[in-house]
Amino acid sequence: MLYVEEADLAFIHVPKNAGQSIRRALGGCGRLSYAAMAKDLGVDEPTAEGLMEEPVTGRPGIDTEVQPEHVPLPFLKLAFPCSFEQLQAAKSFIMVRPPRDRFLSALLQRIREYGGAAALRVDDPIVAQEARRICNWLEGRGPFYDMPYIHFSRQVDYAEIDGERIVSALFPLERTDALAAWVRRETGLELDVAHDHARREPKAWASSLQPAVRFIGRNLLPQTLKKAIYPLWMNSAAFANAASRYDTVRLDPDVERFIADYYAPDAALYAEAQRFAQDIMQPVRMAG
Numbered sequence: 001m002l003y004v005e006e007a008d009l010a011f012i013h014v015p016k017n018a019g020q021s022i023r024r025a026l027g028g029c030g031r032l033s034y035a036a037m038a039k040d041l042g043v044d045e046p047t048a049e050g051l052m053e054e055p056v057t058g059r060p061g062i063d064t065e066v067q068p069e070h071v072p073l074p075f076l077k078l079a080f081p082c083s084f085e086q087l088q089a090a091k092s093f094i095m096v097r098p099p100r101d102r103f104l105s106a107l108l109q110r111i112r113e114y115g116g117a118a119a120l121r122v123d124d125p126i127v128a129q130e131a132r133r134i135c136n137w138l139e140g141r142g143p144f145y146d147m148p149y150i151h152f153s154r155q156v157d158y159a160e161i162d163g164e165r166i167v168s169a170l171f172p173l174e175r176t177d178a179l180a181a182w183v184r185r186e187t188g189l190e191l192d193v194a195h196d197h198a199r200r201e202p203k204a205w206a207s208s209l210q211p212a213v214r215f216i217g218r219n220l221l222p223q224t225l226k227k228a229i230y231p232l233w234m235n236s237a238a239f240a241n242a243a244s245r246y247d248t249v250r251l252d253p254d255v256e257r258f259i260a261d262y263y264a265p266d267a268a269l270y271a272e273a274q275r276f277a278q279d280i281m282q283p284v285r286m287a288g
Helices: 019-029 035-041 045-051 073-079 081-089 099-115 125-138 147-152 176-187 204-219 223-234 242-248 253-262 264-287
Strands: 002-004 009-011 091-096 169-172 200-202 239-241
Touching: 002 019, 009 019, 009 176, 035 045, 035 081, 073 081, 091 176, 091 264, 099 125, 099 147, 099 242, 099 253, 099 264, 125 147, 125 253, 169 176, 169 264, 176 264, 253 264
Parallel strands: 009 091, 091 169
Antiparallel strands: 002 009, 200 239
């Protein structure tokens, strides 16, 4: 959870939903306070800020590592009570996106982090294989906090606890205009969200280059040079926005059915967010 103290505004970071972009935007319009998280962790505020993206252990009711930045609300309430109390008292929001798009984005990130493949096309057979494994792991699970799978957690678990809505507002990922209008109305802050963290994939003609590029990057380049070149390579003409092709890729029928069923509450949440954004912007359009 991120909290802007001067505005009494909280942001719950749903994994794979523009969290980095929102964090930069919030930090640009007010001081981010980590005092409540510091109380929960028993550390000072600078240390708490540094631990937001790190695995922590020893939390009440949680028997494995958990990342404070990505805690579904049932476990925020259980293991981080000061932060949860702050959330309940504040104006709060989350960003949501179509669940199938988010699932595919999470697959590509998981394969990169755990499989070492930094640049895959979404239609690569490896993606379909990993999708089946993830669905098998998710089968029958409710809210969870397991770090290796946290990007596949349901978005609804960051908005509700047992059907009770906790957050004040929710916005579609693509409607940062409505988010900015709501924040302005509720707090007086001017929020400028630059969504510049889109998932990239190699274009079809560039896929054959990937094994050679990967070998050079892993074996021949110094780490400092590799870090400098990587963003230039990913933003080159050899790559495109992966999300633009999500609708064209079909997984196994059983996987597609599982995604539709398991994330049905997220699909409903996204539809609600779209309606909410429209309602927020209607007075703005009329005033304009």
